Amino acid sequence: xxxxxxPPSMDCAEGRAANLPxxxxxxxxxxxxxxxxxxHSQGPQYIIHGLKNNETNEMASLIxxxxxxxxxxxxxxxxxxxxxxxxxxVGGDTNAGKSTxxxxxTLTVKP
Amino acid sequence: DADVxxxxxxxxTKTGKRxxxxxxxxxxxxxxxxxxxxxxxxxxxxxxxxxxxxxxxxEISDGYSVxxxxxxxxxxxxxxxxxxxxxLYFCATSDLEFAGTGELFFGxxxxxxVL
Numbered sequence: 001x002x003x004x005x006x007p008p009s010m011d012c013a014e015g016r017a018a019n020l021p022x023x024x025x026x027x028x029x030x031x032x033x034x035x036x037x038x039x040h041s042q043g044p045q046y047i048i049h050g051l052k053n054n055e056t057n058e059m060a061s062l063i064x065x066x067x068x069x070x071x072x073x074x075x076x077x078x079x080x081x082x083x084x085x086x087x088x089x090v091g092g093d094t095n096a097g098k099s100t101x102x103x104x105x106t107l108t109v110k111p
Numbered sequence: 112d113a114d115v116x117x118x119x120x121x122x123x124t125k126t127g128k129r130x131x132x133x134x135x136x137x138x139x140x141x142x143x144x145x146x147x148x149x150x151x152x153x154x155x156x157x158x159x160x161x162x163x164x165x166x167x168x169x170e171i172s173d174g175y176s177v178x179x180x181x182x183x184x185x186x187x188x189x190x191x192x193x194x195x196x197x198x199l200y201f202c203a204t205s206d207l208e209f210a211g212t213g214e215l216f217f218g219x220x221x222x223x224x225v226l
Binding site: 034036041042043044045046049087100101102103104 | 115146148151152153154155156170199201203214215216217218219220222
């Protein structure tokens with residue numbers, strides 16, 4: 001099963017872009033990269049996902065390297081409410097149900 | 112109302128007691144999951160079910176059992192609770208396992224304390 005590696009913590013100034021990296025060097029060809037965030041101890045919330053191409057939605061952008069071994073989640077204009085733990089996970093039909101949430105990155109947005 | 116509802120939200124119990132955590136969903140999803148989260152750590156998969164007749168062990172199934180009573184209901188049981196099972200438990204659903212738009216939808220969590 002593909003595993004991910006994320007830095008344990010990051011800080012970002014309010015209004016600036018937050019760039020959260022994730023390494024997933026063992027990702028297989030049909031596995032997607034998913035990002036979730038967890039605010040305090042609430043249930044994790046889906047942010048975005050991608051397979052090969054870069055993706056953007058109303059919350060964030062996802063940049064996936066050409067070799068797919070790493071990705072970056074971009075919050076373009078971070079606010080204090082974006083302070084949370086961000087999880088990068090990989091998953092696909094070949095390892096259905098076994099995707100692992102690592103310890104994530106705690107992002108602190110500062111005024 | 113929440114799409115994925117967990118009950119109870121908080122429970123304090125004693126060592127050796129049997130505990131059941133319940134999860135119900137209104138999303139119509141076939142796939143349901145139970146995760147455990149210890150303080151400061153990520154989520155670990157306990158059990159998952161792809162339909163009513165399907166039950167699969169996850170990463171940390173020892174000491175737990177599950178029941179999929181209906182498409183919408185998935186219960187987690189601790190037959191004899193022990194203190195190191197004190198944790199935050201999450202139920203989740205998905206339409207497809209991480210394929211296409213198969214994102215996970217989480218409940219708000221059940222905090223269990225075993226004394």
